[in-house]
Amino acid sequence: MAALTHDRQFDPQHGTPVTVAPGIVRVTAHNPSPMTFHGTNTYLIGDDEVAIVDPGPALDQHVEALRQAIAGRPVSHILVTHTHADHSGAVPAVQRLVDAPTVGEGPHRSGRALREGEASGLDSSGDRSFTPDIVVGHGDRLVAGGRTVEVIATPGHTANHVAFALPDEGLLFSGDHVMIWSTTIVAPPDGVMVDYMASLDRLLSRGDRRYLPGHGGAVHDPQAYVSALKDHRQKREEAIVRALSDGPLPIPEMVRKIYVALDPALRRAAGLSLLAHLEDLVERGTVEADPAVTFDATYRLVGPWAPPSS
Template sequence: MAEHPTGIPIQLEPLVVRVLAPNASPYTYTGTQTHIVGMTDLAVIDPGPDDPGHIEALLRAIDSRPVKAIVVTHHHRDHSPATRPLQSLTGAPIVGAAPFDLADAGARADASFDAAYAPDRVLAEGDSVTGDGWTLEAIATPGHTSNHLAFALPETKALFSGDHVMGWSTTIVSPPDGNMTAYMASLEKLMGRDDRIYYPGHGEAIDKPQRLVRGMLGHRKQREGQILRLLRDGARPIPAMVERMYVGLGAQLVPAAERSVLAHLYDLQTRGLVIEEGETWRTTA
């Protein structure tokens, strides 16, 4: 992917540099994007996988400047494992999303959880970390994971959206930690903000964020409508729904689609619109 070079610092604006990790996959697109915020002292957002080459690239971009904080949006292994070696090398505290111990035997299609993630300080809605000329304010955006945070940079009206809003695809919402009800509420929350630009964990910067978020809300409501129409024709198992809803989907992405449909079904169930019966689902009406 020559058009997406890994390990090379790219200046997005005076306060923000992006470094792409070499972990491209069907679920990470071109790879995880680490963002470095600041000029004289720094914050490193989502340092990514524990890849020696990527960590070396981050150190070159840091260029011996003090790191005030290693900031984490959520605890998936394509975002947080590099916190440990980077902390050892810089002495910076790990701050951000809460740690989470998920006991789930169910199938997973997204990046698995980083069981060793251990922040020094957990941030909640409105908490912040600061440095010379920059502030990162935590915005709680659960849905992709229960502990997901976005981070606003009020000095330039930018938002680091992690995996909640990505620049290439809608995010995976995989129960039980992923929650469609929370995800939709978090999108609505962002619609009420006036951020100028989003810097996501995957994909290009989003310079018309309100338009994209509005489209994501519409896309999810469209999927919900598809599910309800299918179930009105009779009870169905999830694989049969996915086959009808995602025509032509590559086999490697089918598990993610099944988890997404399950998330929608749980949301519809909480609203009293569908019922689970063994391996099938049906409408209540």
């Protein structure tokens, strides 16, 4: 298995329409952060008529950039991969500009039932105001921007995450599920690691030739990259088991042992990602939590580790 290699060479050209494929334009919002890289990518699909993929954050300058890129053309649909505010926050403002229905899997929700006293892991980023006008599920198809669009359910990062594929062109808008600049945050209870891994397998079963993600540049060899992502996640599990082999640890100590030279701004997110792995490891009988499976618990090794079967 090839090592996971990220590509961070990306010029966002904030606010400028950038052609990334015939009839497909990217407009990147100016909302850079440790979680969003250079900003959120919005895509316009089509020529005479367009569809919007992820209208992006509620920033006036980004909405204005989209208005200029649309250039008065009719908009058939607003496709939303998932309900983090940097992807769906601009929906109300964009709908004031264009008469188009929103398309998505459903409203924001946790990936599993909340435990007593638990709040959403990435609560501040969840857009709980969004409800799609058109609810879609895995395998659904529609014509948007003059192109056939197929819906691919990819829960894991959020429960309602979907990718949108253009099957006639071998392209897939992967949202935050697969990105070339970084691995994806899977933060319980919004995110669930077992769902994320199953969604990677779902993408591996397909033949898409290029991914256009929600942040950063295109993924040009998606089969190899998704395989490396899956292997990387399994190695992260191994690293957790190794860290616990010397004795019980809380999540912040595991973060310090496992993540080298981590940006301090990402420590909480890294800890939530470890929690997603730990939830699965506890379910499989490899790890035990004291007193219960939470971010603040102490974890200890109680059984052998083996990679989960696909």
